[in-house]
Amino acid sequence: MPLSRDTIKRYRNIGHDLKPVVTISENGLSEGLLAELDRALNDHELIKIKLAIGDRDARKSICAEACEHAKAEIVQEIGKVALIFRESAKPKLKTSNIR
Known part of the structure; x- marks a missing residue:
């Protein structure tokens, strides 16, 4: 469901x-990186990721692919940093950034 304005x-x-809690480099999306992204989203729900990739189109593509795999939504992309959100089934009040 898309987020409201x-x-x-x-x-x-x-x-x-x-x-940023996760950094995606030129190496792309590995299983370990996707697992860390999933863990961070489960813990915090709203996170920043850093994309250490020079090409703008490659950054957008990899960010979209990572969000698709993690079932997250891109809230904002500025330069080499993206803010993404995925609602947790069991939010942790101590670690969630939105609660």
Whole structure:
């Protein structure tokens, strides 16, 4: 389900102070990276990822592929950083960035 404009605005505001927790390099998407992305989304729901890739089109493509695999939505992409969200089935109040 797509996020509403108000929700996106709220998440962008929250994401402003977050640090990237996952970095995707030129090596692309490995099983370990996808597992770490899944773990981070389960724990925090809203995370920043850093894309250490020079080509803009490749960054967009890999970010979209990672989000598709993780069943997450892209909230915002600025340069080499993306803010993504996936609602957790069992949110952890201590670690969630949106609760």
